[in-house]
Amino acid sequence: MSALQKIIAVIIAALTSLANITGYFGLETKPGEYETYKNVIVMIGDGMGFNHLEATKQAYDLDSLQMENVVVKAESKTNSLFWATTDSAAGGTALSSGIRTINGMVSTYALDPFRVFATPKSVTEVAIEQGKATGVVTTDYTSGATPSAFSAHTYSRDNDVDITEQQLASDIDLIWGGYNGLATADVVAAAGRTYIGSATDLSNFDGETKSFGQFDFDDMKYVTNNHDTPTIEIMTEKAIEILSKDEDGFFLMVEGACIDKHSHSNDKENMILSTYEFDKAVGAALEFAEEDGETLVIITADHETGGLTYNAETDEYYYTSGSHTNVNVPLFINKSDAGYVNGAAYKNRHISAQVGLILGAEEGTYPCAK
Numbered sequence: 001m002s003a004l005q006k007i008i009a010v011i012i013a014a015l016t017s018l019a020n021i022t023g024y025f026g027l028e029t030k031p032g033e034y035e036t037y038k039n040v041i042v043m044i045g046d047g048m049g050f051n052h053l054e055a056t057k058q059a060y061d062l063d064s065l066q067m068e069n070v071v072v073k074a075e076s077k078t079n080s081l082f083w084a085t086t087d088s089a090a091g092g093t094a095l096s097s098g099i100r101t102i103n104g105m106v107s108t109y110a111l112d113p114f115r116v117f118a119t120p121k122s123v124t125e126v127a128i129e130q131g132k133a134t135g136v137v138t139t140d141y142t143s144g145a146t147p148s149a150f151s152a153h154t155y156s157r158d159n160d161v162d163i164t165e166q167q168l169a170s171d172i173d174l175i176w177g178g179y180n181g182l183a184t185a186d187v188v189a190a191a192g193r194t195y196i197g198s199a200t201d202l203s204n205f206d207g208e209t210k211s212f213g214q215f216d217f218d219d220m221k222y223v224t225n226n227h228d229t230p231t232i233e234i235m236t237e238k239a240i241e242i243l244s245k246d247e248d249g250f251f252l253m254v255e256g257a258c259i260d261k262h263s264h265s266n267d268k269e270n271m272i273l274s275t276y277e278f279d280k281a282v283g284a285a286l287e288f289a290e291e292d293g294e295t296l297v298i299i300t301a302d303h304e305t306g307g308l309t310y311n312a313e314t315d316e317y318y319y320t321s322g323s324h325t326n327v328n329v330p331l332f333i334n335k336s337d338a339g340y341v342n343g344a345a346y347k348n349r350h351i352s353a354q355v356g357l358i359l360g361a362e363e364g365t366y367p368c369a370k
């Protein structure tokens with residue numbers, strides 16, 4: 001990189017941290033002083049608003065979900081750079097790379113979409129720099145917007161070929177999700193990774209090599225198991241088992257993607273099932289963190305989907321929209337010394353910037369963090 005390119009890269013990063021049209025005039029709550037943690041697990045319920053949790057508790061007759069049994073319960077403001085309502089690409093970017101960007105972009109600066117000068121650093125990349133093991137797990141296609149934000153950089157979430165190529169070539173130890181028709185067994189093997197195509201493959205996998213999981217998407221979407229497909233809970237447990245062998249620690253992102261997908265179609269029954277399954281995966285992460293003592297678990301969402309609303313007369317939750325909304329979403333954290341306080345609302349981009357610092361990013365990596 002030339003000196004001029006470096007200067008332009010710094011200007012792009014600085015402008016991006018300032019330019020935040022939708023949230024510019026709002027009061028800024030930033031995370032405070034933090035402890036560092038050896039391991040960080042970020043669990044993202046795509047489209048999961050507070051009422052999705054309430055509807056799930058009502059359906060299962062529960063007082064609380066496992067994800068609610070944490071010491072810090074705060075909120076995330078989900079705006080993207082120019083819009084009050086984000087999509088999952090810009091939402092994923094805010095949760096992965098410490099910036100807000102244009103809807104549709106994947107961990108890419110709005111001012112530099114073709115990455116001529118600069119690329120925002122994802123927390124996955126920070127973890128890799130720190131010698132930690134890393135994993136990206138989803139019930140969406142592996143090249144879906146959220147997993148892509150943690151494993152690739154590109155101007156459009158639709159660039160599946162580019163995203164898959166970047167993922168296969170990356171230093172990320174494991175990337176598991178729905179089969180996207182691109183990462184065939186041959187393609188994955190040619191990239192020097194172990195192909196995992198079923199729950200049986202996953203169960204037999206020793207974790208000694210980098211891997212790429214490609215499972216039946218419909219099974220994951222409807223939480224059926226017609227084709228030997230692992231649940232999100234099984235994937236989470238296995239990912240933690242493998243990654244936690246690294247003495248330097250690990251970073252893991254797990255996305256429950258189908259809360260959003262079923263909310264788009266106002267399919268409350270399957271949304272509740274997906275939220276319940278996601279909560280079991282969160283439970284597995286919290287259980288590991290409890291035993292391990294050195295693991296920060298952050299549970300949040302990229303946005304709310306469906307405008308889920310409570311009707312007190314009928315005691316029912318019902319959808320008011322088939323799209324994303326801009327209400328604040330849960331931000332639950334298992335530790336009280338990670339810089340977050342109960343009841344506060346934080347910008348989505350602060351979550352990843354803080355995670356990056358907790359993982360050991362150099363000061364200045366995330367201009368908006370402090």
Ligand SMILES: [Zn+2]
Pocket residue numbers: 047088260261264305324
């Ligand atoms: Zn969506």
